Amino acid sequence: MAWTRNVLRVNLAAGTCTTEPLNMTWAHEYLGQRGLATKYLASEIDPKVDPFSPTNKLIFVTGPLTGTMAATGGRYSVVTKGPLTGAIACSNSGGHFGAELKFAGWDMLIFEGASPKPVYLLITDGQAELLDAEPLWGKTVWETEEQIKKVHQDPQIRVAAIGRAGENRVLYAAIVNDLHRAAGRSGVGAVMGSKNLKAVAVRGTRTNAYHLADPEAFFAATEAGKKALAANGVTGHGLPAFGTQVLMNVINELGALPTRNHRDVQFEGAQAISAEAMHQKRPTDGKANLVTNGACFGCTIACGRISRMDPGHFSVKDKPSYHGASGGLEYEAAWAMGAANGVSDLEALTYANFLCNEDGFDPISFGATVGAAMELYDLGVLTKEEVGFELPFGSAAALVKLAEMTARGEGFGKEIGLGSKRLCAKHGRPDLSMTVKGQEFPAYDSRGLQGMGLAYATSNRGACHLRGYMVSPEVLGIPEKMEPQATEGKPAMLKAFQDLTAVVDSSGLCIFTTFAWGLADIQPQIQAACEGDWSGERLLLVGERIWNMERDFNLAAGLTAKDDNLPPRLLNEPARTGPQKGAVSKLGEMLPEYYRVRGWTAEGVPTAETRARLGV
Amino acid sequence: MQKSLHLDPNKCTGCLQCEMACTWENYRSFTTAKSRIKVFPFHREGRFVPYTCTQCDEAWCMIACPVDAIQRDAATGAKIVLEATCVGCKVCTIACPFGTINYVAQTGKVQKCDLCDGAPACAKACPTGAITYVDADWTGLGKMRQWAGKTDTNAATA
Numbered sequence: 196m197a198w199t200r201n202v203l204r205v206n207l208a209a210g211t212c213t214t215e216p217l218n219m220t221w222a223h224e225y226l227g228q229r230g231l232a233t234k235y236l237a238s239e240i241d242p243k244v245d246p247f248s249p250t251n252k253l254i255f256v257t258g259p260l261t262g263t264m265a266a267t268g269g270r271y272s273v274v275t276k277g278p279l280t281g282a283i284a285c286s287n288s289g290g291h292f293g294a295e296l297k298f299a300g301w302d303m304l305i306f307e308g309a310s311p312k313p314v315y316l317l318i319t320d321g322q323a324e325l326l327d328a329e330p331l332w333g334k335t336v337w338e339t340e341e342q343i344k345k346v347h348q349d350p351q352i353r354v355a356a357i358g359r360a361g362e363n364r365v366l367y368a369a370i371v372n373d374l375h376r377a378a379g380r381s382g383v384g385a386v387m388g389s390k391n392l393k394a395v396a397v398r399g400t401r402t403n404a405y406h407l408a409d410p411e412a413f414f415a416a417t418e419a420g421k422k423a424l425a426a427n428g429v430t431g432h433g434l435p436a437f438g439t440q441v442l443m444n445v446i447n448e449l450g451a452l453p454t455r456n457h458r459d460v461q462f463e464g465a466q467a468i469s470a471e472a473m474h475q476k477r478p479t480d481g482k483a484n485l486v487t488n489g490a491c492f493g494c495t496i497a498c499g500r501i502s503r504m505d506p507g508h509f510s511v512k513d514k515p516s517y518h519g520a521s522g523g524l525e526y527e528a529a530w531a532m533g534a535a536n537g538v539s540d541l542e543a544l545t546y547a548n549f550l551c552n553e554d555g556f557d558p559i560s561f562g563a564t565v566g567a568a569m570e571l572y573d574l575g576v577l578t579k580e581e582v583g584f585e586l587p588f589g590s591a592a593a594l595v596k597l598a599e600m601t602a603r604g605e606g607f608g609k610e611i612g613l614g615s616k617r618l619c620a621k622h623g624r625p626d627l628s629m630t631v632k633g634q635e636f637p638a639y640d641s642r643g644l645q646g647m648g649l650a651y652a653t654s655n656r657g658a659c660h661l662r663g664y665m666v667s668p669e670v671l672g673i674p675e676k677m678e679p680q681a682t683e684g685k686p687a688m689l690k691a692f693q694d695l696t697a698v699v700d701s702s703g704l705c706i707f708t709t710f711a712w713g714l715a716d717i718q719p720q721i722q723a724a725c726e727g728d729w730s731g732e733r734l735l736l737v738g739e740r741i742w743n744m745e746r747d748f749n750l751a752a753g754l755t756a757k758d759d760n761l762p763p764r765l766l767n768e769p770a771r772t773g774p775q776k777g778a779v780s781k782l783g784e785m786l787p788e789y790y791r792v793r794g795w796t797a798e799g800v801p802t803a804e805t806r807a808r809l810g811v
Numbered sequence: 812m813q814k815s816l817h818l819d820p821n822k823c824t825g826c827l828q829c830e831m832a833c834t835w836e837n838y839r840s841f842t843t844a845k846s847r848i849k850v851f852p853f854h855r856e857g858r859f860v861p862y863t864c865t866q867c868d869e870a871w872c873m874i875a876c877p878v879d880a881i882q883r884d885a886a887t888g889a890k891i892v893l894e895a896t897c898v899g900c901k902v903c904t905i906a907c908p909f910g911t912i913n914y915v916a917q918t919g920k921v922q923k924c925d926l927c928d929g930a931p932a933c934a935k936a937c938p939t940g941a942i943t944y945v946d947a948d949w950t951g952l953g954k955m956r957q958w959a960g961k962t963d964t965n966a967a968t969a
Binding site: 262263264266291294298351374398399400401402403404410421425435486487488489490491492493494495497499501502503519520521 | 826828834839842857858939
């Protein structure tokens with residue numbers, strides 16, 4: 196079977212590493228990765244725990260298809276109770292770290308307690324030890340990876356680390372692996388920092404760390420899957436050529452690109468920060484921002500951006516260490532640091548993105564929080580004296596300064612590090628925080644895409660585009676075209692997306708495959724890798740079970756139906772321009788129906804029948 | 812016709828499907844650490860470069876081997892390690908100027924690319940065409956064609 200069946204339990208307080216067998220009953224109920232780790236977490240911690248208390252746990256987890264030849268089979272997730280939201284946090288990352296963990300022979304690492312001093316975990320196949328990270332504390336992610344490889348004289352070690360953002364408990368600190376892939380959202384890096392755990396370094400060389408249930412069927416299913424990805428317009432051409440940034444101009448033209456803290460739904464500078472702009476030669480040095488595309492482990496799509504900055508740009512003029520190529524802008528980052536702040540300087544955004552990777556923080560929450568601060572400044576609520584410099588919408592200089600200050604916890608950067616909800620509440624304008632459950636929105640305005648509004652409001656980890664991507668039906672027509680402003684049928688479609696997404700997130704595959712793959716493409720790959728019955732019907736039940744388990748965790752943590760909401764701006768202030776002009780989010784038209792199709796009460800609680808049906 | 816692996820870094824995305832295919836072929840396991848073809852990321856340059864044995868005609872490894880454990884496959888031209896004969900002395904790993912023959916502690920033998928008996932798994936698995944298996948006499952054909960197009964002074968009027 197495609198699980199290694201090994202769990203490494205690391206007690207950071209005692210400094211011990213112990214091995215235990217994977218709970219295979221749970222593996223058959225929750226598949227792996229997101230579902231399985233959430234089951235462990237929900238069973239082992241009190242949902243009411245302070246996310247930074249040593250009794251919170253932090254789980255790194257792979258899926259059954261992680262480290263296989265299935266296209267995109269390299270994902271891992273980090274699951275914990277999140278400090279930004281107080282809800283379940285589950286952040287998914289690519290790169291090579293997840294596959295390496297699998298090759299070393301581990302499905303899951305469970306970190307408990309907190310270390311009295313900075314440590315990092317070194318895993319070499321079956322051996323694991325906690326090592327002194329005192330010399331690494333205060334270092335960036337990039338320096339940490341370089342140091343660990345140097346100390347152990349092994350360039351093939353894979354590293355997942357926190358930067359200074361995680362150490363300083365920036366509430367949206369990320370865990371970054373392979374230099375620029377990240378378990379990015381919800382502050383999982385801050386929890387890692389609170390445990391004094393600087394990094395996890397892995398070298399996996401085992402043959403047969405796990406077995407495929409049916410190799411012949413596996414190759415047939417995965418090769419068919421690869422053909423489908425190559426033949427699809429989005430995964431075969433759009434994403435490799437333009438990355439997720441392919442969306443910038445599309446969403447702007449649709450009138451759903453949140454701009455200047457959601458004051459507007461279209462950004463006049465969208466073209467300048469788009470995928471097309473990344474391809475254009477700069478007048479300054481004659482080179483394009485984009486160097487090439489790069490793939491995560493096993494990925495035949497290769498949407499990753501590798502960018503090189505203009506060395507003469509004001510942000511890096513005197514900093515040659517940023518003149519080399521590194522992880523470039525994805526759509527969400529370009530939007531959050533760009534349109535959400537009215538900043539149209541592509542090079543400044545690229546630099547800020549480098550800093551997000553280097554010091555480990557989420558560009559979505561960071562950018563959106565800067566947007567909120569800019570609005571507070573615009574309204575005179577925040578002053579130049581409080582900030583330390585001028586903070587008008589559109590200022591690339593201010594954005595760059597805040598990107599430098601936030602991870603280090605310097606000056607006003609400390610406030611930016613708390614996220615938009617706490618920043619706006621502190622300054623008496625909670626209504627200006629563009630968040631759900633305390634987490635900042637991604638790059639789609641729900642006034643223009645009604646289904647996304649419902650997805651945001653009901654996402655178990657706060658505002659998020661990766662829990663039920665209604666952009667697919669509402670913009671791309673996948674699996675069928677739905678009118679953006681329609682509300683009818685959206686709750687049922689969202690439920691289907693949420694449940695399928697939970698399956699994909701639990702398998703080791705990347706959600707981007709679902710532009711080309713449906714359940715019928717994914718199911719045979721899982722079935723061939725894993726022992727037992729993994730029919731499509733059963734997989735969707737697993738997805739629904741995971742969704743309800745997460746919901747139960749949040750309810751037990753103290754969240755209620757009141758938290759399934761959107762900021763008043765989106766419900767009351769109509770879109771001012773574009774095809775969606777005049778529209779507001781019609782959440783109230785969809786939420787009761789959503790609860791009903793979920794089998795929940797009017798208060799958003801799973802009914803006894805639903806629990807019995809799902810076995811939660 | 813003898814064929815060669817042809818590696819084009821310009822097309823490589825660093826996905827490592829080739830490394831997995833290689834280890835499946837040789838170990839029935841996806842274990843990139845045991846791959847005989849390796850992809851090297853050059854981070855600051857934004858480059859991914861696949862690299863493996865070029866199957867030298869007068870192979871240093873073959874000449875250096877004290878027990879004649881490396882033999883030439885007549886059909887493919889590959890230099891093959893005979894595991895039953897190899898004593899794991901590693902002299903070949905010192906002799907090879909390119910680093911493409913390596914010791915495997917797990918087996919106590921060395922390993923190198925053997926062209927999979929004329930059907931290289933890496934080339935089959937590569938999703939971008941960065942690894943192809945082409946006429947050994949014409950590995951330069953693609954580049955030649957490119958330059959032919961570039962230097963064709965009549966192209967504009969054709």
